[in-house]
Amino acid sequence: MFPAGKWYPSEILFEDAKKLCFLVAQQELRNPITQMTDFYTIDDFSGTGLRHLPVCTLQNMLLLLHVSFLYVHSSPEELLNYFPAYMLPEKYGGTLKDYYDFDWYRKANEEHNNFPPGGQKNLF
DSSP: OEEGGGOOTTTSOHHHHHHHHHHHHHHHHHSHHHHHHOOOOOEEOTTOOGGGGGGOOHHHHHHHHHHSOOOOOSSGGGGGGTSOGGGSBGGGTSOBOOOOOHHHHHHHHHGGGGSOTTOSOOOO
């Protein structure tokens, strides 16, 4: 889940935010499990305001459109048509209570070397 309303462009530049999103996606795609099962993100645009308007350029909107498949929902209940309730936070009509697992991030960082950019070494 990415809560865009909590992002302040004055603190983290948009170019840096794009790089971070790209790096996270690249790391996820290196994992063989993710390659087989796919992954999804939920972008929560509630709380966005005028501070985000300067980054809503045509180029950035086209980038967002071409990089991801967008499903726009007007209510959180519509997400249940695409995700099971156990995968969605309570805020979005699901049953997931604690979805920020700091230990998971630590483990993923440790696994970074197991899935290098060029793929795993050929032992033969």
